[in-house]
Amino acid sequence: MLLSKRHILSILIGIELFLNGINLMFITFAKSYSSYVADILILFILVITACEVAIGLAIFILNQRINKTIDISNLESLKD
Numbered sequence: 001m002l003l004s005k006r007h008i009l010s011i012l013i014g015i016e017l018f019l020n021g022i023n024l025m026f027i028t029f030a031k032s033y034s035s036y037v038a039d040i041l042i043l044f045i046l047v048i049t050a051c052e053v054a055i056g057l058a059i060f061i062l063n064q065r066i067n068k069t070i071d072i073s074n075l076e077s078l079k080d
């Protein structure tokens with residue numbers, strides 16, 4: 001369902017929701033088992049999420065400047 005979206009922002013929001021759900025799962029494990037491994041994984045996923053947001057927004061801004069649209073069907077023109 002996520003890949004059937006046509007707008008970049010809705011895809012980014014969907015990925016953010018997935019990663020936030022994974023973080024909530026790891027927080028639950030960390031609290032119930034008091035493990036430091038889950039804390040490290042939470043921090044790792046937060047860093048990945050921040051990088052994904054930065055790269056995704058850069059692609060979004062570049063696509064909007066060049067193609068004047070937020071549809072992902074025109075991303076082929078960004079390869080040049």
